[in-house]
Amino acid sequence: MRRIDYDTEQHQDYARGRALTERQQQTWISAFAAVLPEGRPLVGLDVGAGTGRFTPALARAFGPVTGVEPSVRMREIAQAQSRHPDVRYLASSAEDMPVPSASADYALMFLSWHHVQDKPLAVRELARVLRPAGRLLLRANFSDHHPRPWWLEHFPRGFAADAALFQPLHEVIEMFTSDGWRVAGFGTVTEPSVGTRADMLQRLRLRTLSFFAQLSPDELEAGFRRLEEAVAANPDAPAPVFAEPLLTLERC
Numbered sequence: 001m002r003r004i005d006y007d008t009e010q011h012q013d014y015a016r017g018r019a020l021t022e023r024q025q026q027t028w029i030s031a032f033a034a035v036l037p038e039g040r041p042l043v044g045l046d047v048g049a050g051t052g053r054f055t056p057a058l059a060r061a062f063g064p065v066t067g068v069e070p071s072v073r074m075r076e077i078a079q080a081q082s083r084h085p086d087v088r089y090l091a092s093s094a095e096d097m098p099v100p101s102a103s104a105d106y107a108l109m110f111l112s113w114h115h116v117q118d119k120p121l122a123v124r125e126l127a128r129v130l131r132p133a134g135r136l137l138l139r140a141n142f143s144d145h146h147p148r149p150w151w152l153e154h155f156p157r158g159f160a161a162d163a164a165l166f167q168p169l170h171e172v173i174e175m176f177t178s179d180g181w182r183v184a185g186f187g188t189v190t191e192p193s194v195g196t197r198a199d200m201l202q203r204l205r206l207r208t209l210s211f212f213a214q215l216s217p218d219e220l221e222a223g224f225r226r227l228e229e230a231v232a233a234n235p236d237a238p239a240p241v242f243a244e245p246l247l248t249l250e251r252c
């Protein structure tokens, strides 16, 4: 995987390119609620919070949240745009979080796990900051349980290049269970459609997905040309939905 430095790329367009509709956000919050304890408030960590797409919504639904985010630029946008009295953002990473031991009821990692450089260290650090029976909500892709977004097939090597960004599911599970965690659940969540196919194409042009950084200029050009042709044939059709994996791990 070509490593993405969010301080030099993506940050300027991320919030627009990856914006969630109210219904999409609510779908995720309901999926998280289904695997979290019923009591409120719950103390949360949004690890790899990015521009804070989820952080205030987590605070509204569950209780106070700390967004952990290493990129200065992503954090600045989160601090400016994703405010809530029960949200704060810290400059740190999954490997080293400046929060007390056993202080959080849950941690969310939404498409940030594959960016973590020292994963064994992050497994231990996540165990340290969560309370016993605390849960890690890992919204990750896995090379062998990879979603099939409708637009990906138009890019040369599309599916293979995207799947290669991620570990196989058993490897992730083994990293956690060999360190004393247990699997509390594995399933998929299907977001409501983002809008029309033309809406989605407009977002994809912003290239706020690590996938695009893995392709050559020729592959990108060919892929966008094919995608534009396909969308032009039916631009107002709803963008098809697809199922996204959610792995829930429990700190024993």
Ligand SMILES: C[S@@+](CC[C@H](N)C(=O)[O-])C[C@H]1O[C@@H](n2cnc3c(N)ncnc32)[C@H](O)[C@@H]1O
Residues within 6 Å of the ligand: 006, 018, 047, 048, 049, 050, 051, 052, 053, 054, 068, 069, 070, 071, 074, 092, 093, 094, 095, 109, 110, 111, 112, 115, 116, 117
């Ligand atoms: C694809 S973005 C996801 C952001 C947010 N969770 C969302 O869904 O919009 C990945 C984020 O992970 C962050 N990141 C990179 N390395 C990290 C690490 N070691 N620990 C925590 N976050 C990291 C990046 O800076 C980036 O903001």
